[in-house]
Amino acid sequence: MRRKLIAGNWKMNGLSRDLVEVERLRGAIGQPEADILICPPATLIARMVRIAEGAPFAIGGQDCHWAPAGAHTGDISARMLADAGATAVILGHSERRADHGETSELVARKVAAARQAGLLAIVCVGETEAERDAGRTLEVVGAQLRASLPPGVDPRGLAVAYEPVWAIGSGRTPTRAEIAAVHEGLRATLAASFGPAAEGMRILYGGSVKPGNAAEILALPGVDGALVGGASLRAEDFAAIIAAA
Numbered sequence: 001m002r003r004k005l006i007a008g009n010w011k012m013n014g015l016s017r018d019l020v021e022v023e024r025l026r027g028a029i030g031q032p033e034a035d036i037l038i039c040p041p042a043t044l045i046a047r048m049v050r051i052a053e054g055a056p057f058a059i060g061g062q063d064c065h066w067a068p069a070g071a072h073t074g075d076i077s078a079r080m081l082a083d084a085g086a087t088a089v090i091l092g093h094s095e096r097r098a099d100h101g102e103t104s105e106l107v108a109r110k111v112a113a114a115r116q117a118g119l120l121a122i123v124c125v126g127e128t129e130a131e132r133d134a135g136r137t138l139e140v141v142g143a144q145l146r147a148s149l150p151p152g153v154d155p156r157g158l159a160v161a162y163e164p165v166w167a168i169g170s171g172r173t174p175t176r177a178e179i180a181a182v183h184e185g186l187r188a189t190l191a192a193s194f195g196p197a198a199e200g201m202r203i204l205y206g207g208s209v210k211p212g213n214a215a216e217i218l219a220l221p222g223v224d225g226a227l228v229g230g231a232s233l234r235a236e237d238f239a240a241i242i243a244a245a
């Protein structure tokens, strides 16, 4: 049995005053059945780590550079995230692939850096609406995943997030059968790379997960958790999703 992982992705949202949501979450979730992770903007990581002390959730980053240190103005390394108390990092999110031209090859270098720093790497893949309409979803996400994994990486430090680009922030989700089919396809891709160890790897679904649909999505075969954007910002909503896991 894979323990579910519910991860919140705050994206470029969150000021000091929003830390109160994390205090509230702490009070609202009791002892959850799942592993819980919150990935705030880098500016809030260290302060959230303090709030998370002794709480049943961990704190992660939303991106890292592939190098451990050096002349890369504005970037943050995996080692720095770990030093701030983060234990995980989201990599290859479609917004980074789109906004910053990140390729899967670059993502693979970042995954290697994250593992080097001891962080869980959550590798995101997902098709565009045009790719889905063309019947290319499995081919696209499989190719993204293969190219985003660095050679020789230990699968125990990895999780995958399937996030259809068209479902992110849109209120639309694939059907349950479509989600289950993609997760099965991704598991087969992982098995081709990692053999039996792929069975232990978590594949999360992301894209418009809300309190109202979390239970049915999290109950699907092969769905080992959720990556939650908008609905992770308010403690009440995120706690309801956690309770559905």
Ligand code: PGA
Pocket: 009, 163, 167, 168, 169, 170, 206, 207, 208, 209, 227, 228, 229, 230, 231
């Ligand atoms: P959403 O975002 O839940 O707001 O759709 C998910 C994500 O991009 O991780």
